[in-house]
Amino acid sequence: MDELRKSAPTASIVNTLAGNVPGILAMQTSGQPGKDISNFWVRGISTFGASSGALVLVDGFERDINEVNIDDIKSFSVLKDASATALYGSKGANGVLLITTKHGTIGKTNINAKAESSYNTRTITPEFVDGPTYASLLNESRITRDQPAIYSPVELEILRMGLDPDLYPNVDWSEKLLKDGAFTNHANLSLSGGGTTARYFVSGSYLDEKGCTKQMMNWQRITIQMLITKNGPIDLIQTSM
Known part of the structure; x- marks a missing residue:
């Protein structure tokens, strides 16, 4: 997972998987901030009876992959073969993505903080005459x-x-409407720890993505996740704004 973050730093796990994991087909239909998440499939579409996308299970629960903070992911597995996805029925016909999030460990409170900023610009800008x-x-x-x-x-x-x-x-409409580039800022803070009875993992993420057009508004997202592991079931609280 750390290798993927380094090779393609992005706030979206889907955009990171595209081009880095064999068998993942991704299509990005928009560059607008907040709507630039790729649609993805595992080895194409195999059925039209259920969802055309892959089944995403986070810690055993079906969730929207866009709600998962990439910094909270510990590991993931992509199931592509029919024998491996048969357990999930028709929902797994187009592949299954298993995601395991980070959990708290026994010991003192561990604090991790990360902040990154990237500058996005066009690869090629045509030159127009007056x-x-x-x-x-x-x-x-x-x-x-x-x-x-x-x-x-x-x-x-x-x-x-x-x-x-x-x-x-x-x-010159390109000068009137477009900016040379735009910054994307991403910050993440997590706390983990616990004892023999219970362990906890709490994380907060902030994303500020700006568009490359002067009239486009910025897109911001705040994600808070709390995972408490006991000698029993797992309690999960996750919110996004």
């Missing part, structure tokens, strides 16, 4: 094909001088 250059090239492309020009010399001069921005605008 309005007058575009109009001149458009005229040239039509004239070379024996077609009449779109813009007259007077209109070209109006564009160049910026005399009528309403009818002949010259706006």
Whole structure:
């Protein structure tokens, strides 16, 4: 698990699995903060009678994988073979992802804190010409094909001088709408410990993800999880905002 965090630091376990675990197929349909979680399958879709996605079990309970804080995961297993997933019936037909979260251990209180920040930017940003250059090239492309020009010399001069921005605008929309990049900040704090009777693990996570467009609002999430292990059942309290 630590190897995956180092190779692809992200707040989403799904986005980390994609490209790092054999058999995991992932598709990211949006880059908007908060909606950039990938849909994933284990070796494709094998049935249409149940959910098309893989079954996710966290400490033996079925949960939404997006609610799991990546820093709270101790280990995970991906079940892909039919013999291994037969126990879970039709829900496991498209694979099963078993996640084990961190538990408290006997001893003094152990405090772990982590903060990371990443800068996201576009891989390639096309370079656009201005309005007058575009109009001149458009005229040239039509004239070379024996077609009449779109813009007259007077209109070209109006564009160049910026005399009528309403009818002949010259706006660089990529500069108006897009930022060069955006920061994503992620912090996590956990406490664990306990004795022979009971052990505890408490963690809190804060995620602040900014978008690369100037009009896009930031997306923030706070996750709090408490796991108490006794000589009996496991009590789990988990909330997300």
